[in-house]
Amino acid sequence: MKLNHNYLKLNESYLFSTIAKKVAAYTEAHPDKKVLRMGIGDVTLPLAPAVVSAMKRAADEMGVKETFRGYGPEQGYPFLKKAIADYYKPRGVLLEEDEIFVSDGAKSDVGNILDIFDTDNTVLVPDPVYPVYVDTNVMAGRKIVYADATAENGFLPMPDEHTKADLIYICSPNNPTGAAYSREQLAEWVNYANRCGAVILYDAAYEAFVSEEGLARSIYEVDGAKECAIEFCSLSKTAGFTGTRCGYTIVPRELERGGVSLNKLWLRRQTTKFNGVSYIVQRGAEAVFTKEGMAQVQENLAVYRRNAAVLAACLDGLGIRYTGGKNSPYIWMECPGFSDSWAFFDHLLAKANVVGTPGGGFGKNGEGYFRLTAFADETATKEAAERLKTLFGK
Ligand code: MLT
Numbered sequence: 423m424k425l426n427h428n429y430l431k432l433n434e435s436y437l438f439s440t441i442a443k444k445v446a447a448y449t450e451a452h453p454d455k456k457v458l459r460m461g462i463g464d465v466t467l468p469l470a471p472a473v474v475s476a477m478k479r480a481a482d483e484m485g486v487k488e489t490f491r492g493y494g495p496e497q498g499y500p501f502l503k504k505a506i507a508d509y510y511k512p513r514g515v516l517l518e519e520d521e522i523f524v525s526d527g528a529k530s531d532v533g534n535i536l537d538i539f540d541t542d543n544t545v546l547v548p549d550p551v552y553p554v555y556v557d558t559n560v561m562a563g564r565k566i567v568y569a570d571a572t573a574e575n576g577f578l579p580m581p582d583e584h585t586k587a588d589l590i591y592i593c594s595p596n597n598p599t600g601a602a603y604s605r606e607q608l609a610e611w612v613n614y615a616n617r618c619g620a621v622i623l624y625d626a627a628y629e630a631f632v633s634e635e636g637l638a639r640s641i642y643e644v645d646g647a648k649e650c651a652i653e654f655c656s657l658s659k660t661a662g663f664t665g666t667r668c669g670y671t672i673v674p675r676e677l678e679r680g681g682v683s684l685n686k687l688w689l690r691r692q693t694t695k696f697n698g699v700s701y702i703v704q705r706g707a708e709a710v711f712t713k714e715g716m717a718q719v720q721e722n723l724a725v726y727r728r729n730a731a732v733l734a735a736c737l738d739g740l741g742i743r744y745t746g747g748k749n750s751p752y753i754w755m756e757c758p759g760f761s762d763s764w765a766f767f768d769h770l771l772a773k774a775n776v777v778g779t780p781g782g783g784f785g786k787n788g789e790g791y792f793r794l795t796a797f798a799d800e801t802a803t804k805e806a807a808e809r810l811k812t813l814f815g816k
Contacts, residue, residue: 460777473718474706477705497693503519521674523670524699528669528671531669532625537695564589578596580607580610593625597784598793626654629660631751649676732804756790758814774809774813778792
């Protein structure tokens with residue numbers, strides 16, 4: 423018996439588990455304190471009524487012999503894949519149903535996709551970024567190189583011809599910095615990947631927050647992307663599905679390496695290791711894409727956007743520099759008076775009872791930064807802004 427020793431190279435616990443443990447220890451020691459949670463990007467508004475009705479109807483169907491369903495297609499029901507394809511159409515992105523794979527969320531697929539790639543690949547990961555990209559590759563023992571995302575490049579690293587990479591992660595709008603690539607910038611990445619035969623793993627989990635013209639919501643808005651990119655998306659942040667679980671991955675038919683279709687490999691992987699998302703959840707997901715569902719989901723997104731504006735206005739008033747908040751639910755702020763983001767985390771928790779995410783948890787370039795989420799409750803967000811003003815106001 424041999425363990426996977428790569429696991430021993432990981433931090434002892436996952437970033438958000440560490441934060442949850444720290445917060446639990448604090449609340450246990452200070453039960454009288456009202457702690458405001460702006461750490462993990464978890465939604466707080468309920469599912470849209472159209473989604474709930476669809477899931478109730480589906481649950482009723484499951485209770486009747488004639489409409490009961492057992493195993494569904496591992497890649498998702500055609501009704502949901504059609505709804506997803508229709509969602510992309512207005513942006514000029516045409517997808518075939520067999521290019522869409524419904525899953526239980528982007529996080530799982532971002533990790534699982536690595537099954538179809540050799541461990542002897544070099545991966546390029548932006549720094550800072552969502553820790554799952556790094557952790558899943560450490561687990562597999564792959565070589566990781568980093569693309570520095572700093573204030574100097576607007577947290578949007580561009581391809582460097584001197585860097586050799588086989589797999590390239592892009593998260594746009596970015597978690598944690600909130601920076602989002604324009605179509606022109608993404609085109610540079612697509613051309614680079616096609617030139618060197620690399621595959622881009624594009625995480626679009628926050629696409630619904632893009633509000634500025636010219637910014638991409640899908641990498642397939644860029645010519646040539648179908649030849650080099652896999653896109654991951656999720657209803658977690660778009661429609662409050664963090665607890666309901668539904669996402670999708672797009673593997674275009676055009677994407678081949680060495681004459682092998684990646685779509686076929688992923689299909690083989692999914693049919694073997696995944697049994698699909700529950701029928702009830704897929705009916706709920708389908709409802710997100712209806713006119714009614716979309717309108718309701720937009721109402722919730724508007725609340726989160728307002729929260730981001732409240733936090734941004736607070737930091738503006740305090741003269742604390744930040745990015746994000748415009749095309750993203752995250753505010754990426756400098757830690758006033760602190761160079762160590764975990765020390766800042768402890769300070770904010772103890773002095774203002776506000777929880778955020780230390781930038782250092784997203785990579786070395788995240789040191790000195792701190793992430794606040796706009797997914798918290800509206801009242802809590804306003805209160806957190808007031809507490810920041812009290813703590814950092816002159
Ligand atoms: C985050 O806070 O970065 C996200 O909630 C994590 C996730 O989506 O898995």
